[in-house]
Amino acid sequence: MQPEESGSMKVGLIGFARSGKTTVFNAITGARAEVGAYGSRDANIAVIKVPDARVDALAEIYKPKKKTYAEIEFVDIAPAEGSDQDRALDSAALTLLKNADALAHVVRAFKNDNVMHPRDTVNPVRDVQSLEEELQLIDLIVLEKRVERLEKEHRKDQEYELMVRCKAHLESGKPLRTLDFSAQDALLLRSYSLLSQKPMMLLCNSGDDGLGDADPGGLSEIASALGLDLISFCGALEMEVNGLPEEERAAFREELGMGEESRTRFIQFAYSMLGLISFLTAGEPEVRAWTIRKGDHAVDAAGVIHSDIKRGFIRAETVAYADFMEAGSMAKAKEKGKVRLEGKDYIVQDGDMMLFRFNV
Ligand SMILES: Nc1nc2c(ncn2[C@@H]2O[C@H](COP(=O)(O)OP(=O)(O)OP(=O)(O)O)[C@@H](O)[C@H]2O)c(=O)[nH]1
Ligand SMILES: [Mg+2]
Known part of the structure; x- marks a missing residue:
């Protein structure tokens, strides 16, 4: 169940042509992929660090040689030109999406007379609805084939029941x-x-x-009906900000009334959408956030660091980040009884600081 075993976790950016996928991709990753490009293109891929104020604060205290953030991967998918304009996904996109762990649908709500809209008018609700239908239809075709196949083989087993249930739902x-x-x-x-x-x-x-509009695309209603989280983002401006030297960004944001860092918010949103949490290790060599899945046990967390630590696991000295910060140091946290000794089956919480005791 450890993400390490399957490579880094991937979020696929999907959406209709010219919705701003590549712009958003650049804004998030700091890449400089070509926007507004025409013709057939490869997908853009980038691994990004998940901003984490806890890592920064611990690094202030420990002054480590190295500071390491958790990572996730974004894949920006370019639909082939001239494909059906009422569809967001073509067969190349589908192949790429097979191993995406989560999806982010970039919905065009911006008006820009210089950028042709493939479906003539800007209509975010329509686009959400139709991409949703597209996803469901693709799944339905897969399931229909599978059910038919299983019926031919007279297999009325658990898998068959499951396929039938999914198909009915779709x-x-x-x-x-x-x-x-x-x-x-x-x-x-x-x-x-x-x-x-x-x-x-x-x-x-x-x-x-x-900017500043609470529900700019008028999407909140349909998002909640479909069980989707919604975030609003101004791709073009964010990309511009991300292209500035770091020390100029805050002033630029303030001037434009861009509010809190939406890039950070989006990345953290995506991280939790993937069902991921971080535990922390801190010492002089390194302060680091490690990725595990919500619900993972202490022994799984140990395995993310090293298989030897997992195999020889004895106990995990654990303190919640907030408790550590309140105490001010590990010694004080111990004095206050905030440092627990947890066993293999302890369910790790986001922000736990852990030190593993193990035998090899
Ligand atoms: N005004 C405005 N223009 C934008 C915004 N986001 C993207 N654009 C413009 O829209 C055009 C298309 O943006 P891309 O990021 O290439 O869109 P895409 O979804 O990657 O397009 P395809 O890969 O061709 O499907 C570019 O000319 C962008 O500059 C935005 O927030 N505001
Ligand atoms: Mg693109």
Whole structure:
């Protein structure tokens, strides 16, 4: 279950042509991929560090040689030109999305007369609806084929029951992300990599006139009906800010009334959408955030650092980040009884600072 085993966790950016996917990708990753490009193109891929104020604060205290943040990967998918303009995904995109762990739908809400809209008018609600239908239809085709196949083989087993249940859910117009699965079913489903089952969020690319508007694309209602988190983002401005030297960014944001760092917010949003949390290790050599899944045990966390630590696990000295900061040092936290000795099965909490005792 450790993300390390499957490489880094991936978020796929999807959306209709000219919705600003590459602009958003650049804004988030600091890359300089070509925007407004035409013709067939490769996907843009970048691994980014997850901003974490806890790592910064611990580094102030420990003055380590090295400071390491958690990471996630973003994939910006370019639909082929001249493909059906009422569809956001073509077959190349589908291949790439198979191993995405979560999706972010970039919805165009910005107006820009210089940028042709593939569907003539800017209409965020319509785009959300139709991309949703597209995802569901793709899944439905996969499931129909599978059910047919299993019926031919006279297999009325657990997998068959599951396929039939998923198919019925899609036929009633609902995405698989709104269906509950047992752990066993979830495991069976994984190899199908169904798109409407992947965690997804909406990123409303709102344009500068939407700044400060509480619901710039008018998307909040449909987002909650579909069980999707919604974040609004001004791609073009964010990309511009990210291109500035770091010391000039805050002033620029303030001047434009851009509010809190939406880039940070979005990355942290994506991280938690992936079901990820961080535990922390701190010492003179390194202060570091490590990625695990929500619900992972102490022994899993140990394994993320090293398989020897997992194998020889004895105990984990654990203190919540907030308790540590309140105490001011590890010695004081111990004095106050805030440092616990946890066993293998302890369920690690986001922000736990851990020191593993192990035998090799
Ligand atoms: N005014 C304004 N223009 C934007 C914004 N975001 C993107 N654009 C412009 O829209 C055009 C398309 O942006 P891209 O980021 O290339 O869009 P895309 O979704 O990657 O496009 P494809 O890869 O071709 O599907 C570019 O000319 C951008 O400068 C925005 O927030 N405001
Ligand atoms: Mg693009």
